[in-house]
Amino acid sequence: MNKMVKQLNVFSEDQPGKLDRITGVLADANVNILAVKISSDEEYGVFQFLVDDPEKGFRAFKQAGITVSLKDVLTVSVENKLGSLHHMLDTLRKDNIDIEDCHGFVAGREKKGIIVLEVSDPAAARRILEQHGYSVIGSSELYSL
Amino acid sequence: MTFWDENAETLPRDELKELQVKRLKDTVARCRKSIFYGNRLKDVDESRFSKPEDVALLPFTTKNDLRMNYDFGLVTVPQDEIVRMHSSSGTTGKATVIFHTRGDIETWSDLVARCIVMTGANRADVFQNIISYGMFTGGLGLHYGAEKVGMLTIPSGVGNTKRQIQLMKDFNTTVFHATPSYILYVSEVMVQEGYDPKEFDLRIGFVGAEPHSEQTRQRIEDIYDIDAFNSYGMSELNGPGVAFECEEKNGMHFWEDQYLLEVVNPQTGEKLAPGEEGELVVTTLGREAMPIIRYRTGDLARIVDDGDKCACGRTHVRISRIKGRCDDMLIVRGVNLYPSQIEDVLMSFPEVATNYQILVEREGALDSLTVKVELYPKMFDGDLRKLKKLESDITKSIQEDIVVRPKVEFHEPGSLPRTEGKAVRVIDTRGEM
Secondary structure (H helix, E strand, O other), rough: OOOOEEEEEEEEOOOOOHHHHHHHHHHHHOEEEEEEEEEEOEEEEEEEEEEEEEHHHHHHHOOOOOOOEEEEEEEEEEOOOOHHHHHHHHHHOOOOOOOEEEHHHHHHHHEEEEEEEOOOOHHHHHHHHHHHOOEEOOHHHHHOO | OOOOOOOHOOOOOOOOHHHHHHHHEEEEEEHHOOOHHHHHHHOOOHOOOOOOOHHHHHOOEOOOHHOOOOOOOOOOOOHEEEEEEOOOOOOOOOOOOOEHHHHHHHHHHHHHHHHHHHOOOOOOEEEOOOOOOOOOOHHHHHHHHHHHHOOOEEEEEEEEOOHHHHHHHHHOOEEEEOOHHHHHHHHHHHHHOOOOOOHHHOOEEEEEEOOOHHHHHHHHHHHHEEEEEEEEEEEOOEEEEEEEEOOOOOEEOOOOOOOOEEEEEOOOOOOOOOOOOEEEEEEEEOOOOOOOOOOOEEEEEOOOOOOOOOOOOOOOOEOOOOOHHHHEEEOOOOEEEOHHHHHHHHHHHOOEEEEEEEEEEEEEEEEEEEEEEEHHHHHOOHHHHHHHHHHHHOOOOOHHHHHOOOEEEOOOOOOOOOOOOOOEEEOOOOHHH
């Protein structure tokens, strides 16, 4: 079964060595990072990790006493060419899907663009994207890139 | 309705007052035998006392008096009659020592037994005393009372949290005694260890030694699914067992047959009108080794009733929660505030964990107030914007309550310093300039 992709969101105080400690936990647990996004202000921030084994990463963080949550995200494969992100976001906007968070990376030998989306209504967003010919990829597909 | 000492606990108010006057006279007479009071009371004629309020004719005793008369200055009996020494926890300033005769220990244990039975606990309960033993009165005070009631008493002391949990599990603990900060910490460790705090047999908690808010009590009750009862006492007045909540949970019954209570203006020492908040001043009425007259407790509270009979049937007056201490009032940008006000606000946010710290600093000419809070991991959903909104909500709520706008900082769970005894919640660096 091709399950919904999950992202690890980690809370961290903004101090020297914090990111290092967090990535260290994933490395020690043998969890591979596919993409990372850091949002922070002066005092604290949230690190978002797309990894190859989110459940394992989640347990490792919990064990290390790190505040973490597992969040469902949509991962959409787009062509790696000018304007493709824009067109996709435009499609969602026209159907009133709220985008809460978005980041992207390039993966695989084919250098596909992978867009990671947190949206207000994942099921609706998925249906709309697929109707418009986008390929929403599931966990097994993502991790085998 | 069960009582430990029904006659004493339900004594009609006029008889109670009569008893107070008699015991006050005896106490003054006894005090004269000590070096400290012998001198101080030489112009007092207690034979003319006719009502409890006449206590106001006597001088106050302060913590400093106890310090200056360290070690035996207030003692009224030969040393061979003394069986126990305790020392104040020294939350603020230098320690003081308190002595007890065998009779004092009996009286004190009886008062604690009253408190225990008043909450609905009884000899069939298993009691885990999760509090410091040693010279601190919280441990031995409850221990003796619990044994007197006949509970299976586990003197587990404080610390070694995993073992505490194991004891609760193995011996089906039904009643505990702990500080609010430590028992909340225990619940966090339970969750980390894969337990649900509700799955234990706990049914009653005695929570004391630190002033805490109603919100904190409710949190403890919700987390463990128990009834939690507030306890008041201090080593100078024996320790726990001075006042305690009954099942009504509407103020703490102050044992007036053993303690004479006044509420005064902390600045002027003048008596306040009934129901006004002020400093508790207490005279011991039955203590042998070391009676104390009009002790300035430094604790701020008010009387919530004036002898109206409580639904539980007890006639002894009830006091509110301790709002704070005269000496932990903070003045920030000219505004008087108590840490408990900030705690109240914090505990109303489920996203906030149980540990927090208040930091007061001086930046240039201006005071700054920083409130450091730990996030409650279960409530974190990974959204930075929600954290920002929470931060501003907490800031606003605190500002509404105390006028001063604080800076709210989020910290990782477990990162703020945590003590297993009394938590140091306030750091004020302004005095060090």
